[in-house]
Amino acid sequence: MSTVTASGSLPRYIAVRLMLVIPMMWVLLTMVFVLLRIAPGDPVSAAVGDKLSEDALDARRAALGLDRPLIVQYLDYLGDVCRLDFGTTISNGRPVLDIIANQGGATLTLTLGAFLFALVVGLPLGRLAGRRRDSALDAGIRIFGIVTYAAPIFWVGLMLVLFVVRFVPSWPTYDIATAETKYLVPDRTGILLLDAALDNDWVGVRDVLQHHVLPCFTLGLLICGVIIRLVRVNVIQSLKGDYVEAARARGIPERRVVRFHAFRNALVPVVTVIGLQFALTLSGAILTERTFNWPGLGTELVAYVTARDYVAVQGLVTFFAIAVVLVSLIVDIVNALIDPRVRY
Known part of the structure; x- marks a missing residue:
């Protein structure tokens, strides 16, 4: 957590966060470099197998710089990342930046x-559980949050697919859109939903949105459980605050007290955790995809791992x-904007 000082200011806080x-x-780039270098086996031979002769394999290693000293490879790697050059794949010679642009x-x-979805479902359920603490409704919401967080994401996906195939067989269960939408909508931004909207293809927009549902x-659901539990705890703590008691003493209805006093203050730590869940979402996106x-x-x-x-x-x-580091930076800045106490 950031330290709080009387002389703290937002520009200084942002400057310090940028330096950090x-x-x-x-550290992250070094870990990626080291972990992949200590993996067993030769990457070129593993990627192309016996398709090339030994001389061709040596030439491919030299082209990738794998024949140079490790420290030179490390410095080249850092320099390439600074230039946003993420390399070219071994197996099919495709620039990684093109993969990011096309599939990102x-x-x-x-x-x-x-x-x-997680915010629309998690925030109100967490607020409701905090307001109805220790009730049957609270217990049910807490169980829902624990189950959604702990359930394997691939298992949840498979169960949903089986359910939809059984009861709503016309609903799409795989891919981002039908073949007609994917190949007929002009690729302008790399985001199919936005491209369909820019092309005024509202049938395509509906098609893409339907494919997004499952x-x-x-x-x-994976993120929803975390948000429910966090909002519940912070709403309970906020309801114990003096400002809440003062609002109640002024005769403000309980619903307004929860919504405009306790809930707003409870959202401050939630913003930080929601941003940190971005990393969890990326890892979950791999299994979901x-x-x-x-x-x-x-x-x-x-x-490519295969x-x-x-x-x-x-x-x-x-x-x-x-991406995770940049999102973390943005979340810290937003948190400082909504809560002046979180500043250096």
């Missing part, structure tokens, strides 16, 4: 949809690490 991003990013939109819409619901055959970065990462394409895995994991 540099060592944080360096699908992962982004899945993540944002899951977050929206994956976003599955991934959103595989379950629903979703054409996102998680599906690409699993495919192919033992060391450069592709390194580039995609590096991108995920950078």
